[in-house]
Amino acid sequence: MINKSITSRRFFLALVFQLALISSVPAQAIYTRLAGEMIVLQTIPVDPYDFLRGYSQTLRYDISRYETLEKLSGWDTLVQQTDLEKGEGLPTDTRFYVILESPLTAETKSFPPTAWKGVAVSLKLPENLPDNQIALEAKADSGWVSYGIETYYMPEDRREEINTAIANLQSDLPFVVEVKVNPQGHSVPVSLWIQGAEYRF
Amino acid sequence: MSDKFRYQLRQEAQKWQAEGLIDSQIYMEIAQRYQFAELEDNARNRFVMTLLGLGGVLLGLGVITLVAANWQLWSRSLRVIFLVSLFISSNTAGFYLWKSQRQGWQSFLGQTLLLFGALVLGANLGLMSQMFHLSGAVYQLYFVWGLGVLAMAYSLRMTSLGIFTTILLGIGYSLGIPELFRPGELSGLQLVIQQMPLLAVISLVPLAYWCSSRWIFGLGWILAVFSLEVNLVRQIFKFADISTLVVAVTAVMACTLVPALLWVYRGSLWKQNQAFDGIAQGLALAFLSILFYWLSFNFVWGDLETVITQLVWWDLLTFVDASIFAVFTVFAWIRFGKQGESRYWQISLSSTLVAASLIITGVLVWWHFVISEISVVAILGFNLLLFLLGLSLLRNAINLGRRSTFWNGIALLVLQLFTRMLEYNTGLVFKAVVLFICGVAIIIGGVWFERNKKV
Numbered sequence: 001m002i003n004k005s006i007t008s009r010r011f012f013l014a015l016v017f018q019l020a021l022i023s024s025v026p027a028q029a030i031y032t033r034l035a036g037e038m039i040v041l042q043t044i045p046v047d048p049y050d051f052l053r054g055y056s057q058t059l060r061y062d063i064s065r066y067e068t069l070e071k072l073s074g075w076d077t078l079v080q081q082t083d084l085e086k087g088e089g090l091p092t093d094t095r096f097y098v099i100l101e102s103p104l105t106a107e108t109k110s111f112p113p114t115a116w117k118g119v120a121v122s123l124k125l126p127e128n129l130p131d132n133q134i135a136l137e138a139k140a141d142s143g144w145v146s147y148g149i150e151t152y153y154m155p156e157d158r159r160e161e162i163n164t165a166i167a168n169l170q171s172d173l174p175f176v177v178e179v180k181v182n183p184q185g186h187s188v189p190v191s192l193w194i195q196g197a198e199y200r201f
Numbered sequence: 202m203s204d205k206f207r208y209q210l211r212q213e214a215q216k217w218q219a220e221g222l223i224d225s226q227i228y229m230e231i232a233q234r235y236q237f238a239e240l241e242d243n244a245r246n247r248f249v250m251t252l253l254g255l256g257g258v259l260l261g262l263g264v265i266t267l268v269a270a271n272w273q274l275w276s277r278s279l280r281v282i283f284l285v286s287l288f289i290s291s292n293t294a295g296f297y298l299w300k301s302q303r304q305g306w307q308s309f310l311g312q313t314l315l316l317f318g319a320l321v322l323g324a325n326l327g328l329m330s331q332m333f334h335l336s337g338a339v340y341q342l343y344f345v346w347g348l349g350v351l352a353m354a355y356s357l358r359m360t361s362l363g364i365f366t367t368i369l370l371g372i373g374y375s376l377g378i379p380e381l382f383r384p385g386e387l388s389g390l391q392l393v394i395q396q397m398p399l400l401a402v403i404s405l406v407p408l409a410y411w412c413s414s415r416w417i418f419g420l421g422w423i424l425a426v427f428s429l430e431v432n433l434v435r436q437i438f439k440f441a442d443i444s445t446l447v448v449a450v451t452a453v454m455a456c457t458l459v460p461a462l463l464w465v466y467r468g469s470l471w472k473q474n475q476a477f478d479g480i481a482q483g484l485a486l487a488f489l490s491i492l493f494y495w496l497s498f499n500f501v502w503g504d505l506e507t508v509i510t511q512l513v514w515w516d517l518l519t520f521v522d523a524s525i526f527a528v529f530t531v532f533a534w535i536r537f538g539k540q541g542e543s544r545y546w547q548i549s550l551s552s553t554l555v556a557a558s559l560i561i562t563g564v565l566v567w568w569h570f571v572i573s574e575i576s577v578v579a580i581l582g583f584n585l586l587l588f589l590l591g592l593s594l595l596r597n598a599i600n601l602g603r604r605s606t607f608w609n610g611i612a613l614l615v616l617q618l619f620t621r622m623l624e625y626n627t628g629l630v631f632k633a634v635v636l637f638i639c640g641v642a643i644i645i646g647g648v649w650f651e652r653n654k655k656v
Contacts, residue, residue, distance in 0.1 A: 007357075011296050014356035015289070018349040022285070022325045025345070029333035056331075092383070151336035189334045 029188045036180030038190070039100060039134055041149075042115035043175050057152045057162070059177060059189070063098055063118050063136075064144045066090075072098075074120045081123050090140040097122050097135040097185055098145075112193040115176045125185055137185035149179055149189045154201050165194045202235075204243055211237045277332055284325050292318035296357070316361055319350045323369075340380070341390050343373030351404060360414040367405055367420045370397075374428060381435055395515070397428035399522045410473045418477045422484055426459050429526065432519040433458075439516055449570035454523055456492055456566055457559045460485040462530040464555050465537040486594070489558070490613055493587035496562075497617070499624060502569070502576035554593060558586050587617050595646075599653060607650050615639050 042062040062068055066089075069075060082094050090096075100116040119133065126135050138145050154162060166175060178190045191200035210231070218228045232238070272280070291314050299311025323346045330342060347369035354362035377394040393400065405421030408414075433455035440447040463485035468475045495501060538546035548556070565579045594610030597603070622635050 007300060008296075010356040011353075014353045015292055017352045018292075018322055019285075019289075021345055021349045022288070022322070022329060025326055025329040025335070026333040029335060033333075146336075148336055149334070152334050153331040 028186060032180050032182040032186050032188045033190070036182040036188070037134055039102070039136075039179050039181055040113040040115045040176050040193075041179055043177055057154060057159075057192075059150050059152055060144065061147070061177070062115070063100075063138075064146065064150075066145065068118060069098065069121055069145060072118050072121050074122050078121050078123055092140055092142055094140040096138055096140070097125055098138050099126060099129065099133055099135050102132040102134075112196045112198075113176060113178065134181050135185045136181055136187055147187055149177070149187050152177070152189050152192060152201075154199070158199070158201075162192070162194065162199055165197065168195070204240065207235050207237065208240055210235055211240065280328065280332070284321065284328055288318060288321045288325055291315075291321055292353075299357075312359065312361060315353070315357065315359065316365065319353065319362060319365055322346060322349050338377070338380070338390075340373045340377035340394075343369050343376065344390060344393060347373055351408070354408060355411065358412055360412045360417065363405075363408050363412050363414055363417040364420065366408075367417055367424065370401065370405075371420070371424050374424065378431060381431065392515075392518075394428075395432065395518060396522055398425045398432065399525060401425035401428065407471075409477065410468070410471075413476065415477060415480055419480050419484065422463070422481065426463075426484070426488065429459065429523065430455060433523060436516070436519055445570060449567050451523075452566050452570060453563045454527065456496075457563050458523065458526055458530060460488045460492070460555070461559055462526060462533065463488065464552065465530070465533040467533070467537070470533060470536065485555070486590075489555075489590060490587075490609075492562070493583050493590060494613075494616065494620070496583040497580060497587050497620075499576075499580060502574075502579055551593070551597065554589075558590070561586065584617070584621070587613065591617065599650065604650070607646075611643060611646055615643065 044060040044062070044064070078096055079090060082091055082096075098118055099120040099122065101119045102116050103114040116134075121138075122135070125137075129135060136147060138147055175195075176193045178193065179187050180190055181187045191198050193199075214223070214228055214231050214237075217223045218225060223231075275283070295311045295314025295316075295318055297311070298307045299315060301307055301311075323342075326342055326346055326349075330337065347366050350362055350366040350369060353359075354366050374394060374397050377390070380391050380394055401421055401424040405417055405424070409418035409421055433451050436451045437448050437455065440451065463481045466481035466485075467478050535546070537552070538548050561582065565575070565582050569575050569579055591610045591613040594606055594613065598607035598610060618635060618639060622632055627635075
């Protein structure tokens with residue numbers, strides 16, 4: 001039956017295509033997890049519900065705020081390079097890089113880990129950074145700067161516990177996120193550190 | 202011959218034999234002819250099948266519950282293995298069941314499994330993005346999902362998958378519309394949203410012919426038309442402060458392009474059969490009804506409020522698909538008039554009426570934007586067009602004996618009367634009179650139609 005075998009081939013082609021789609025979704029994230037370097041970011045949380053993918057925590061970082069980035073070196077140059085209508089600030093969707101520096105105590109890993117600090121911004125991916133620095137790709141959104149690591153999904157039954165932990169935080173206690181960054185500056189969130197406890201899903 | 206009949210016949214035959222109506226010889230012949238002996242076997246088989254089915258459902262429920270109970274406890278890799286193997290096995294099992302027999306319960310079960318496989322594809326995509334904490338927009342997930350199911354629908358020529366992919370693309374598009382109004386650079390999936398009119402036609406119309414599915418054809422065109430209108434309306438607001446000419450051209454296109462195209466749409470343009478030509482015309486009429494109804498309101502003709510002022514280069518891309526549709530429309534009208542044996546270009550009375558109302562629409566809209574504001578004339582004009590459209594639907598319904606068309610026409614006229622009554626502040630007595638007239642008209646119209654329809 002020639003006809004039947006053609007149908008089978010067509011079916012398996014479509015199936016392989018669908019499998020390729022499935023694996024294309026996390027491909028970059030897996031690469032980043034394997035090849036990336038771990039950094040730590042200071043957060044500010046917000047909290048909605050994404051019904052297709054279950055419960056999630058929306059994260060904002062210290063470096064998500066324009067006020068933080070405006071103080072870094074290279075900001076004025078970046079605005080000059082991108083701001084076409086003068087005085088408007090950074091145009092929405094501009095991609096740039098934030099250079100972070102590891103805290104001085106990084107040689108001995110502390111628990112909970114200490115957040116990295118922003119030191120500079122740049123329009124191009126910087127080369128030959130010192131070992132204690134890393135470049136993180138950023139995108140200018142309206143009101144915030146986003147890094148593609150703003151969502152952390154968690155099981156429904158643990159969510160209450162984590163939200164309570166976040167709510168109980170005193171403002172000066174650390175709530176930080178461990179993030180892997182690959183050489184191209186792409187990043188994936190790995191775990192949350194709240195009050196010395198690590199949450200990883 | 203049903204088992205039930207044979208079962209009853211056996212009872213009756215046994216009674217006849219007992220009463221001496223027939224002798225045992227004749228009873229044996231009847232028993233032979235209607236195969237009474239098989240009855241017990243059949244009953245036992247059916248019983249076994251029912252038990253198997255029931256057991257299967259309970260087993261399935263058990264597995265689902267077990268998975269749901271342990272889902273949170275499983276490690277990431279275990280979940281991935283489970284979902285991917287569920288995806289592959291339901292698709293493969295479904296495919297072989299469906300292929301083994303094109304009729305009967307195996308085929309039905311196979312189709313159900315394939316449809317389930319399409320749902321599992323979505324679950325896989327969603328879970329993958331969740332497990333790696335990706336923060337991309339949800340509409341992107343629907344597009345990727347729709348693309349996967351589209352490939353399977355083409356490969357198996359399966360209507361249910363085709364309808365499913367159309368719905369997925371529709372959901373993805375609806376969720377993604379806000380992206381069109383966001384300033385900034387254009388990403389690949391934003392381009393998909395912007396070019397949805399063309400993409401919907403290119404991907405779904407051939408699929409509709411391939412599967413001979415009226416549903417895919419209708420839904421696919423609705424998606425194309427809806428996205429085209431979103432693009433054009435957005436363009437009108439974008440250019441409101443910049444160029445009156447562009448606004449006028451876009452507004453005329455937004456009003457006339459879709460009905461003009463769908464009215465003359467023929468499958469023969471793509472060397473396909475004419476099965477769906479009627480649906481296209483129906484969609485054209487539905488579009489005209491909605492358009493005339495909308496434009497007959499007073500508030501529509503107020504001043505344009507500019508929503509977006511910042512113009513970027515990719516705004517011009519929306520003109521590309523509108524232009525392609527326009528060129529195709531002109532080509533289709535030329536071909537449309539040359540059908541039949543006549544050497545001259547000619548069209549039927551109803552097509553002439555549609556063409557005339559489209560030209561009037563175009564002129565009114567153009568005039569309003571370019572020459573001078575003619576709100577009152579335009580509102581009167583579109584009310585008249587709406588009224589005439591309702592009447593011609595009635596006329597067609599009577600000529601062709603189509604009950605649904607008749608009720609569409611009546612509904613359009615009554616809706617128009619009601620809306621105008623509510624829109625303009627009228628007295629209670631007047632409202633009562635209008636209600637009374639509408640009620641009587643519907644009853645008389647309906648009865649008259651049933652008596653007089655020609656077919």
